[in-house]
Amino acid sequence: MSMTDVVGILVTTITLGSIYGLVAIGMTLIYGTLRILDMSQGSMVMAGSFIAWGVMAVAGWNPVIAILLAFAGTFVLGTLTQLVSVQPLLSRRNVVDFEMITFITTFAVALVFTNVALQVFGPYQKNVTPVISGGINIYNGVNLSYQALTMALVSVALMVGLGVFLARTRWGMAIRAVAQDLDAARLMGIPIGKLYPLTMGLASALAGIGGVFLGGLYFASPQAGDLPLLEALIVVIFGGLGSLPGTIYAAYAIGLIQGTAEIFVGTTWSLPILYGVILIVLIARPHGLLGKPAEARL
């Protein structure tokens, strides 16, 4: 394995890891507070890509506006999704198999989003202008695009920002409280009727920003949410559902595994190999690397 390979793996790790991280931390945030698996996260990535396309390629505005609008737009979509597909079921959460039912309802929402997008935008891919174009040759032919680099930086910034939000702000701490003990949190006066939609909106917005960058790296299409969803699921399985730090480690670990696999067996087989690795990890540690669903550690 040559130095070129190593650098290549490093680049892939950082690029993929950041994508996975952005989409997956949203999922972990939602699971930690609502105890549901949000299958509509992939749709939020897709929505972000389309917003970016609309803002940059169609209206010709600058990327910062795209990012802001994507954040706002997917925040709203996420909130709506929660209100429609999760909130009405909360009163029955002890009677029905809440986790499974919400898996299905958020899945239904994703289905609706995909098909609406199909109707509105048509089935063909749209090219999304990258936030920053160009790239540099960092080592012996290994190309690092500025888009990927920016995305990595933005991802890290967002993750840090999320961490600060959760640690120091009123609503951030409230989110952690709800994740750790719902009844006690309610007794503190924390209004879960507002907190739940807020959490889902926030998580969706993070995915939406991911979509802005992903769109530039690849393209925007109605099915473009499927792969990020799958990847996010793999990351959260691996890292443990309740744990934010676990999710971040897992995201980069999986980026690393996938990068290594790509060098040795090519892109086609990297996904199945990834799946195989995860299978093995799960057999050894059924809760993933760091997760204990019963004790969320946001």
Next chain:
Amino acid sequence: MLEVTGLRAGYRDTTVIRDLSLAVTAGEVAVLVGPNGHGKTTLLRAISGLAKPAAGRVLLDGEEVQGWPPERVSLRGLVHVPQGDGLFPEMTVEENLLMGAFPAASWRGRRKELARVYDLFPRVRAMSGQRARTLSGGERRLTALGRALVRPTKIMLIDEPSLGLAPVAIDAVYAAIADLKAAGTTILLVEENFTHVGGIADTVHVLEMGAIVRTGGFEDLSQDESVVETYLGRLT
């Protein structure tokens, strides 16, 4: 301050509390005793909103609050310290106290309130940076009590503060509760047996089979042989 009339509450298919009525006046420390499983915790949960009563009324300071979600009831000045203290395990003591001040009005003045509670309970200040899950039982109860005080409280519901604690810790917890009483806090306290409450109880209610069967002062009830035998064993 608190008036409960004809309350009926339970879980799914079981009715635990049937036709329970109870009143607590302002400034009073009322103690609820009774065997386990007869509805003491259910009553507190029905009052604070964690459980929805099937029938009956709960009046807090004259306002009907039965069936309200706990977020709303707590904003009216009712603080419920649940069984097992309900601290947030991964948060530090200080973060837990801050969460007690979540409502908007309290949040603004939170630093001041925090300082006040720290003055009241110096032991809590000493632990302020520790994660709640690393504390001992007694320390956790103290923290929970402190957290209950971080905002204006009309009435405190405390569920079995001595549960699982060593005698020394129990003394510390009840000393703290005595301080609260001295400050004029209205308290509804639940205990399985009432050995420790002698110093602080103004009224004692006995809850059996989901209804109040006896009410009286601590002195009266501790003279009553049937009560004493059930809850204290033979006094030597």
Next chain:
Amino acid sequence: MTRAPMSRLQPALAAVLVLTIAVFPLDHPTQYWLSVFVTAMILLLLNISWNFILGVAGVWNFGQLAIYGLGGYGAGLLMLHSPLPPWLAVLGGALGGAVISVLIAVPTLRLYGIYTSLLTFAFAEVIQYVILNDGTGLTGGSAGFPTAPGLFSALSPDAAMNAYYWTILVVVVLAMAAVAAITRSRLGMALRAVRDAPAYAAARGVSPLRLRMVAFAISGFLAGLAGALYLSFNQSISPSAMGLPPMSVDVTMFVIGGLGTMYGPLVGTALVTIVQTALVTHPGVQQTILGVFLLIVVVFVPGGLVGLVARTWRRVAEWADEDDDDEEEAADAAQQEGAEQHVA
């Protein structure tokens, strides 16, 4: 009394339904309509299998489509590359489905429900991905499987269509009866015990390990069979039979009907097929409507449509029997509720 008419009625209604469907081809309908029916019946078989593992056994298996697909590809490979007659190839596909299903069961045993859903879902995606990118020509990759003879290649197209129609009808009826019988059996009761109250079941000595394997094997067999029949009927299969869109449709079918109930898959498959056929010219709208429908049903109508009908029927029956002893009626109603919710 309230109970007797209902349970006397059920088999009678079922028989009438089966007969009606059976004589349909004699009316010389168009190939199009026959094909719609056959496709619907194949999906019904798939949904019965999925409903069994998800609804009755309570296992969060969201990868059933991979078994379905692999059953189809397996049967196809056997038809093309082995000397086995087509019938045995189909059976081979079904058995392959059972085996793969059991293999998936193993890692899921130690996992929480939600991890199982992730794992099985990811499994389905990965399988589809692998087949899509298969350049070896074995599965045909994204172009689809090369043409396979199917079961009735010796007959004329019309006769073959009828043959498929009746064969699959018989298979579906047998499958439904078998699943109903299994669910009512001790095995079925044990599965439902593990689903509803795992701690209690464990305390009673019910072994979840063995049970889960059996449940996976049964549902895997039926799903593989459905896939093999799909391959035979269409003489080909492609990865698009296994992706998210068909998964959404299938999940919608048995959830709308009623998860865990006996007639749920039937009602759901029928309903969705009607919607799909009516809107066949507008596929996008079709999917959107189905998604919305799914959302509404899951959120507002627990127990699906079958549950709704059962509750309405019970209320009607109670109203009709108002003179009868109240207590006896309540007991019957409770028993019925238990029967309707969990019988499958």
